[in-house]
Amino acid sequence: MTGKPAPRPNADTKPFWDACNEGRLTYQHCTSCGHAQFYPRSLCVQCGAPALEWRDADPTGTVYTFTVVHRAPSPAFREGGPYVLALVDLSDGFRMMMNVINCPPDSVTIGMPVRITFEEREGQRVPQAEPRS
Numbered sequence: 033m034t035g036k037p038a039p040r041p042n043a044d045t046k047p048f049w050d051a052c053n054e055g056r057l058t059y060q061h062c063t064s065c066g067h068a069q070f071y072p073r074s075l076c077v078q079c080g081a082p083a084l085e086w087r088d089a090d091p092t093g094t095v096y097t098f099t100v101v102h103r104a105p106s107p108a109f110r111e112g113g114p115y116v117l118a119l120v121d122l123s124d125g126f127r128m129m130m131n132v133i134n135c136p137p138d139s140v141t142i143g144m145p146v147r148i149t150f151e152e153r154e155g156q157r158v159p160q161a162e163p164r165s
C-alpha cells in the first residue's frame with residue numbers, strides 16, 4: 033500500500049482505468065485523422081471527430097522531460113523521499129505524465145528509455161515508468 037490517492041474514473045476515462053487493472057496501457061486512436069490521444073476525451077482534439085477507438089499501447093517510451101520533487105504536495109507522497117515526475121513520450125505517439133520509479137531519482141535523464149509498470153492505489157492500478165535497457 034502506498035497511501036497515495038487513487039484516480040477517480042469518469043465516463044471518458046473509465047475504459048482506460050479498467051484496462052490498467054488488466055495490466056494494459058491503452059489510448060484513443062482517431063479513426064478519422066489517425067491522431068493518438070491521451071488523456072481520454074469524447075472528441076478528437078486534432079480534428080473534432082467523435083470517431084475514437086481504444087487501442088492497446090506499446091508499453092515503451094522515452095523521458096521527454098522530468099523534475100525531481102523534493103517537497104511533496106501531500107503527506108502520502110512524502111514517503112520514499114524525493115521522487116521523479118516525468119512527461120513520457122510513448123512509442124505510439126502520445127505523451128503521459130507519470131512517475132519514474134524503481135531507480136534512483138538522480139539516474140533519470142531526458143531521452144532515457146522506459147517501460148510501463150503499474151502501481152496499485154486503493155485497488156486501482158496506475159501506470160508508472162521504470163528504466164528499460
Ligand SMILES: [Zn+2]
Nearest residue numbers: 062065076079
Ligand atoms: Zn481526429
